[in-house]
Amino acid sequence: MRAVIATESGGPEVLALTELPDPVPGPGEVLVRVAATAVNRADMLQRMGLYNPPPGASEVIGLECSGTIEALGPDLGEATWSVGDEVCALLAGGGYAELVAVPVGQVMPVPAGLSLVEAGALPEVACTVWSNVFMLAGLQATDRFLVHGGAGGIGTFAIQLASALGAKVFTTAGSAEKLAVCADLGADVTINYREEDFVEVLTQAGGADVILDNMGAAYLERNVKALADEGRLVIIGMQGGTKAELDIARLLTKRAAVLATSLRARPTEEKAAICASVVENVWPLVADGAVRTVVHTSMPLAEAARAHQLMEDSGHVGKIVLTA
Numbered sequence: 460m461r462a463v464i465a466t467e468s469g470g471p472e473v474l475a476l477t478e479l480p481d482p483v484p485g486p487g488e489v490l491v492r493v494a495a496t497a498v499n500r501a502d503m504l505q506r507m508g509l510y511n512p513p514p515g516a517s518e519v520i521g522l523e524c525s526g527t528i529e530a531l532g533p534d535l536g537e538a539t540w541s542v543g544d545e546v547c548a549l550l551a552g553g554g555y556a557e558l559v560a561v562p563v564g565q566v567m568p569v570p571a572g573l574s575l576v577e578a579g580a581l582p583e584v585a586c587t588v589w590s591n592v593f594m595l596a597g598l599q600a601t602d603r604f605l606v607h608g609g610a611g612g613i614g615t616f617a618i619q620l621a622s623a624l625g626a627k628v629f630t631t632a633g634s635a636e637k638l639a640v641c642a643d644l645g646a647d648v649t650i651n652y653r654e655e656d657f658v659e660v661l662t663q664a665g666g667a668d669v670i671l672d673n674m675g676a677a678y679l680e681r682n683v684k685a686l687a688d689e690g691r692l693v694i695i696g697m698q699g700g701t702k703a704e705l706d707i708a709r710l711l712t713k714r715a716a717v718l719a720t721s722l723r724a725r726p727t728e729e730k731a732a733i734c735a736s737v738v739e740n741v742w743p744l745v746a747d748g749a750v751r752t753v754v755h756t757s758m759p760l761a762e763a764a765r766a767h768q769l770m771e772d773s774g775h776v777g778k779i780v781l782t783a
């Protein structure tokens with residue numbers, strides 16, 4: 460099969476299309492012929508040699524895909540997939556390729572009405588946002604929700620999902636154009652992080668019940684300040700570094716929580732439970748158009764280097780798709 464690999468650690472230019480042996484589905488896995496995959500921030504870190512795949516996962520970059528089932532491995536339990544079914548899947552790796560073997564619990568149907576290009580950009584954002592904001596932080600319809608980086612892949616999905624489920628949505632982005640997109644997607648309050656202080660905006664509104672954060676260390680202190688009493692800060696990204704001071708006194712007074720998770724590193728059973736919950740709770744909203752995948756652009760797998768450069772330059776809104 461053709462696959463994109465990083466020939467060495469480095470910038471986008473180290474990505475190259477190459478020939479690799481076809482993967483063989485092991486017990487509990489299906490083989491998917493990839494139609495589309497999408498770029499994630501973690502892909503940049505893996506390309507730079509800073510984020511190795513978990514044990515047993517493909518060395519090929521790529522955390523999600525859409526496509527058709529090419530073959531079924533042994534021991535699939537109660538799964539009812541057939542060869543030729545259109546699916547999308549959450550991956551621990553291997554998406555930047557024509558074929559990928561996937562644990563069957565991470566294979567999901569394509570929501571009704573979605574193209575395979577749109578579906579290829581869906582698993583990572585849907586599973587990340589649903590598992591963190593709803594399953595873990597328990598966002599309620601009466602809550603105030605702050606998501607940073609509202610115009611990114613995660614942000615565009617989180618705004619829509621939280622808004623569809625009734626929460627009041629606050630979001631940050633770095634330009635007026637990006638904030639306008641966030642407002643179109645359902646954000647109630649948009650904050651230009653280059654010009655405004657999100658802590659002030661949230662404090663005046665009564666504080667955030669849930670914050671989904673991509674900035675890590677750089678925003679830890681301000682995020683804790685922006686939390687409401689009993690608020691939950693969920694950190695999923697480290698774009699602003701990994702080490703910072705935490706004011707425990709402020710956390711105690713607010714009876715607040717700081718949580719951090721990585722989807723990729725979770726055991727396959729947990730990923731299967733997240734995928735099942737996403738199919739049950741999120742897919743109906745995607746199918747009826749309340750939540751959609753925002754695809755900035757789609758380009759062939761061979762242009763993965765250009766796609767990585769685009770994400771590094773933050774020149775995108777939503778997801779960048781690669782077609783196999």
Ligand SMILES: NC(=O)c1ccc[n+]([C@@H]2O[C@H](COP(=O)([O-])OP(=O)(O)OC[C@H]3O[C@@H](n4cnc5c(N)ncnc54)[C@H](OP(=O)(O)O)[C@@H]3O)[C@@H](O)[C@H]2O)c1
Nearest residue numbers: 500587608610611612613632633673695696720721722773
């Ligand atoms: N833990 C997990 O399981 C998991 C899973 C998926 C993703 N993630 C993480 O989630 C984050 C978002 O992923 P993504 O795919 O949505 O990436 P993305 O599309 O590149 O979005 C990142 C966003 O960060 C924003 N940003 C940059 N500096 C900022 C600042 N100072 N304040 C607020 N926002 C800022 C950018 O907005 P502007 O262009 O407006 O500056 C951009 O829209 C990444 O850190 C990724 O690693 C974690």
